[in-house]
Amino acid sequence: MNELEYRKFYDRVGQLNGWDFSKVQCESEGVKWDFYSEVTRRCRKSDLLLDIGTGGGEALLSIADCAALLVGIDDSPGMIQEALANLEQSKKSNVRILPMNAEKIDFPAAFFNVVSCRHAPFSAQEIARVLEGGGVFLTQQVSEDDKLNLIRAFGRGQKAAQDGTLKNKYSSELSEAGFSDIQSFDFDATEYYKTYEDLVFLLKHTPIIPNFGQGSDDFAKLEAFIQENQTGKGIKTNSKRFMIIARK
Numbered sequence: 252m253n254e255l256e257y258r259k260f261y262d263r264v265g266q267l268n269g270w271d272f273s274k275v276q277c278e279s280e281g282v283k284w285d286f287y288s289e290v291t292r293r294c295r296k297s298d299l300l301l302d303i304g305t306g307g308g309e310a311l312l313s314i315a316d317c318a319a320l321l322v323g324i325d326d327s328p329g330m331i332q333e334a335l336a337n338l339e340q341s342k343k344s345n346v347r348i349l350p351m352n353a354e355k356i357d358f359p360a361a362f363f364n365v366v367s368c369r370h371a372p373f374s375a376q377e378i379a380r381v382l383e384g385g386g387v388f389l390t391q392q393v394s395e396d397d398k399l400n401l402i403r404a405f406g407r408g409q410k411a412a413q414d415g416t417l418k419n420k421y422s423s424e425l426s427e428a429g430f431s432d433i434q435s436f437d438f439d440a441t442e443y444y445k446t447y448e449d450l451v452f453l454l455k456h457t458p459i460i461p462n463f464g465q466g467s468d469d470f471a472k473l474e475a476f477i478q479e480n481q482t483g484k485g486i487k488t489n490s491k492r493f494m495i496i497a498r499k
Contacts, residue, residue: 300367397491408460
């Protein structure tokens with residue numbers, strides 16, 4: 252899936268559910284961190300926080316008490332609409348939601364103390380520009396070997412490079428942008444989806460298997476996958492993530 256196709260997909264899903272997977276029944280084993288807990292650990296009450304690719308804003312709103320001002324940006328109209336509705340319902344007065352492209356962040360230089368980005372593309376140069384000296388950037392991204400057994404079962408998927416390629420690319424870009432303290436972390440957790448419906452929801456609302464459901468044998472492949480990977484805990488797959496923490 253190229254960037255244009257991904258953006259179209261992203262807009263459509265934003266209009267449907269804002270990437271809110273809270274109703275999906277899934278248990279995980281081996282998760283080493285919670286990303287937004289890591290973000291809050293590095294925030295002071297007086298800080299200004301920028302969240303890139305904020306989606307429906309649920310995660311950002313959940314940590315609203317960790318900083319003086321939190322700004323969530325996204326370039327999807329569907330996501331912004333969802334996030335604004337969630338903001339209004341939350342009554343949080345120190346959160347702002349703005350339509351904005353991560354390649355051109357419309358804020359002054361050194362404006363933010365902390366920048367976060369979960370599962371969204373970013374520009375290392377732009378982050379370096381809007382982050383204060385000594386400020387910290389945190390990102391969590393999906394590794395190439397995520398949902399590997401699903402991709403193998405369908406013979407197509409989001410894996411387009413050797414595992415670690417994206418992590419190395421982002422680390423190099425951050426170094427070139429002037430970040431001097433760059434650390435990376437990985438986990439490969441086991442996931443158990445409780446029901447067939449939970450797994451179908453995942454596949455229909457993420458780009459793991461491109462155009463899932465449109466192939467004539469997609470559901471037959473899914474049935475075979477479930478039979479092979481059904482356990483007492485649920486339908487087994489993996490969740491592979493990496494996190495980079497960089498200080499300017």
